[in-house]
Amino acid sequence: MFDRDKWQEIFSTISKNKTRTLLTGFSVATGIFMLIFLLGAGRGLRNGMTNVFAQDATNxxxxxxxxxxxxxxxxxxxxxxxxxxxxxxxxxxxxxxxxxxxxxxxxxxxxxxxxxxxxxxxxxxxxxxxxxxxxxxxxxxxxxxxxxxxxxxxxxxxxxxxxxxxxxxxxxxxxxxxxxxxxxxxxxxxxxxxxxxxxxxxxxxxxxxxxxxxxxxxxxxxxxxxxxxxxxxxxxxxxxxxxxxxxxxxxxxxxxxxxxxxxxNIENSQTFTSIFSAIEMFVWIIGIFTILLGVIGVFNIMMIVVKERTKEIGIRKAIGASPRSVVGMILMEAIFITAASGYFGLIAGVGLLEIINKFDLIYKIYPPAAIYFLNPQVDLGIAMGATLVLIVTGTLAGFFPARKAASIKPIEALRDE
Structure with a gap:
């Protein structure tokens, strides 16, 4: 159920730390952008090379x-x-x-x-x-x-x-x-x-x-x-x-x-397939590690948020707030920052690939390379995979700070300087 007060509280917290939130979000967006763009570029290279090798039968x-x-x-x-x-x-x-x-x-x-x-x-x-x-x-x-x-x-x-x-x-x-x-x-x-x-x-x-x-x-x-x-x-x-x-x-x-x-060409086609499968795997590894760097940033910012709001969380618990509600509040903020930033990175990556396709930028920049780079794109499965990565990483980024927040004792929180 949509909790308006909780969302207002999340946006209020974000607005108080705009620069920190924007920098953290930028790192997450960059990770998703790099993943989508590199996967699309890898697909374009595969399509181009497949088109080149298509002049001879693969058997x-x-x-x-x-x-x-x-x-x-x-x-x-x-x-x-x-x-x-x-x-x-x-x-x-x-x-x-x-x-x-x-x-x-x-x-x-x-x-x-x-x-x-x-x-x-x-x-x-x-x-x-x-x-x-x-x-x-x-x-x-x-x-x-x-x-x-x-x-x-x-x-x-x-x-x-x-x-x-x-x-x-x-x-x-x-x-x-x-x-x-x-x-x-x-x-x-x-x-x-x-x-x-x-x-x-x-x-x-x-x-x-x-x-x-x-x-x-x-x-x-x-x-x-x-x-x-x-x-x-x-x-x-x-x-x-x-x-x-x-x-x-x-x-x-x-x-x-x-x-x-x-x-x-039977041997060449199998070698070609193996090479590009390895390239795609390598791109996934690079992209995920880049995303993880952004997630570490989200983790750090949520730990700081918990530290800054220790007294507030203690008061909440003193007047009856359950640990579950505290965990939910921190998790929602972490997932929102990660998902929103990742969405912009996703749109930017797909948008850049579409611009390259529409205006044939590779041919305009370096015509000899155009034949080896054809129709770079990201399919629905990859986009869904990237979305799943966002959800998982956003949850992980907020889980440990949320658990720490839930474990705060009201008396110790009120004494916190």
């Missing part, structure tokens, strides 16, 4: 050739490992749990891309039609490469939306022909894909066409594939299998870590 692996750093069977160190079509075909046959596999080739020399009077520098990547299953593409118009394009050596391309804006600023791109090193390719699709940087502008062509007309033989730059229902341990076994298989064919030591670079 995918990529293989790149490197250079040996160990002599092996009479071959000196420094040998370049050049993957070829046979490597792609052998892996496709030998790995049972492969879902989709695609190789990527390259075009030797400079790439000159144009349409009428529009020119641009773009990344031209020869791939198989299955590459779409490995990369996270969103087809905006038309289609991606298909199996017939590969088998029939069709001169077709799928272009990124950023490429379309340069080459086709005022017209549709589908079924138009662009020039790649003076060879015409028909545009069959426009897509969008997540990327590490905003300057990424990709064009994909059939790998069979590139190897046939751009004179790069059967050399491959990368082999990518996705796996079906594979655990982390199985993915590590597959990585080892690939290493030994390619080592036997290209004659390098399986122990040479630089001969091949195998990117295991």
């Amino acid at each position: 995918s692996m990529q293989i790149y050739g490197g250079r040996t750093t160990m002599a092996y069977k009479g071959t000196p160190e420094g040998k370049r490992i050049q993957m070829v079509n046979d490597d792609y075909l052998n892996l496709k046959k030998s790995i049972e749990k492969i879902d989709a596999i695609s190789a990527m080739s390259y075009i030797p020399g400079a790439e000159i891309i144009s349409y009428k009077n529009n020119f641009g520098n773009f990344n031209v990547s020869p791939v198989h039609d299955t590459y779409k299953k490995i990369k996270n593409f969103e087809i905006l118009q038309g289609r991606f490469l298909n199996e017939k394009d590969i088998q029939e050596h069709r001169k077709v391309v799928a272009i990124q939306d950023a490429v379309k804006e340069v080459l086709f600023p005022k017209e549709e791109a589908i079924n138009k022909f662009i020039n790649i090193n003076n060879i015409k390719f028909k545009v069959v699709g426009v897509f969008n894909q997540p990327s590490f940087d905003e300057s990424s502008r990709d064009i994909y062509i059939p790998i069979t066409v590139a190897q046939k007309i751009f004179n790069n033989n059967d050399h491959l730059q990368r082999i990518s594939f996705t796996l079906n229902d594979v655990s982390l341990e199985e993915s590590l076994d597959i990585r080892q299998f690939i290493t030994y298989q390619l080592a036997a064919k290209h004659e390098f030591s399986p122990e040479d870590k630089n001969a091949l670079w195998i990117q295991n």
Whole structure:
């Protein structure tokens, strides 16, 4: 039941010690503010990194050739490992749990891309039609490469939306022909894909066409594939299998870590999840300790309040006030100071995150970092958790001073100087 007199008494006590109360409340508000902001910032960093890594399927692996750093069977160190079509075909046959596999080739020399009077520098990547299953593409118009394009050596391309804006600023791109090193390719699709940087502008062509007309033989730059229902341990076994298989064919030591670079996104995604879980835990620890510093301040101020009001409390008890009512009065004051201060800290933290979101401040301050920091926010569960922390800490801050107040004997209180 609402006790008006008790609340008037609490506000009267606070008003007599405004500076002390404001400083104590500020420390509590700062603790909650730091907790909310750091948790929101951590979520923004997680969202950004998730978006960056989303360009590759989380169940995918990529293989790149490197250079040996160990002599092996009479071959000196420094040998370049050049993957070829046979490597792609052998892996496709030998790995049972492969879902989709695609190789990527390259075009030797400079790439000159144009349409009428529009020119641009773009990344031209020869791939198989299955590459779409490995990369996270969103087809905006038309289609991606298909199996017939590969088998029939069709001169077709799928272009990124950023490429379309340069080459086709005022017209549709589908079924138009662009020039790649003076060879015409028909545009069959426009897509969008997540990327590490905003300057990424990709064009994909059939790998069979590139190897046939751009004179790069059967050399491959990368082999990518996705796996079906594979655990982390199985993915590590597959990585080892690939290493030994390619080592036997290209004659390098399986122990040479630089001969091949195998990117295991199954392992990376689990590592990524573990790292950000640890970061969130660390943020909670920092935030709670910051709140505790504020709670210590509330504890101290309530101890001072009890000391200053010793005579008053003694008189109350002498005229019949129960220990419970004394405890309730002190607890209510402590909880009110903590809750009110924490509420302002909560609102300030959420408000700052909303401002960062609304006005895209990270991009304006430091554009390269914007891709790694996306939609910082605090969900309802975290806000409720912060509220629970406030209630518990406010109660703890007032409990011991309240117990001390309840134990005051009226006669000793009246003698207190």
